[in-house]
Amino acid sequence: MTMTEWNIGAPLPPVAGGGPTRSKAELNRQVRRYATERRRDIRRRRIRPSIDRQARARESSDIIALARIWIPYGGVPAELIFERFGIVEHDFLERxxxxxxxxxxxxxxxxxxxSVYPRHTKPDD
Incomplete structure (x- = not known):
């Protein structure tokens, strides 16, 4: 069927499996719902980078604060690093x-x- 033969106002053929046909009004509702969700997603993506920057800045200050507290004791224990940040010691040092x-x-x-935390480390193999 060519585009000129396509009847836009005609009901849709049945869905595979013998399901009911969709009315034009139902399709319009679905399109509006999709468009609304799409606009929301786009807005979220615009806002998300600033949230990510704030989270990274907060994590950076938390890492520095924890590292500073543990300087007199020879550094943050690996277990505490994992508990607080969910990362291994090598990744903690990089961050x-x-x-x-x-x-x-x-x-x-x-x-x-x-004096306590090496700048360049290799991960344990």
Whole structure:
């Protein structure tokens, strides 16, 4: 059937399995519902990056704060790192130094952190 032969106002053929045909009004409702959901998704995606940035900033400050608290004790125990952040020690160290770099930590704090937390580590195999 060519596009010129297509009858837009005609009822749809039955759905596979012998289901009922859909009326034009039902299709219009579905299209409106889809369009509404699509607009909501687009709005959420526009808002999401700022939420992600805020969450990353909060995590960065939490990592630095925890690392600072544990300096006198030789560093944060691996179990606590996993419990608090759900990551292994190697990933914690990477995030710690990235956070220290991006947040512009004071040089005395960076020196203290360096005395306990190595900057470059290889994951345990």
């Amino acid at each position: 710690l130094w990235k956070a220290a770099e991006t947040t512009g930590c004071a040089s005395d704090l960076v020196r203290e952190l360096s």
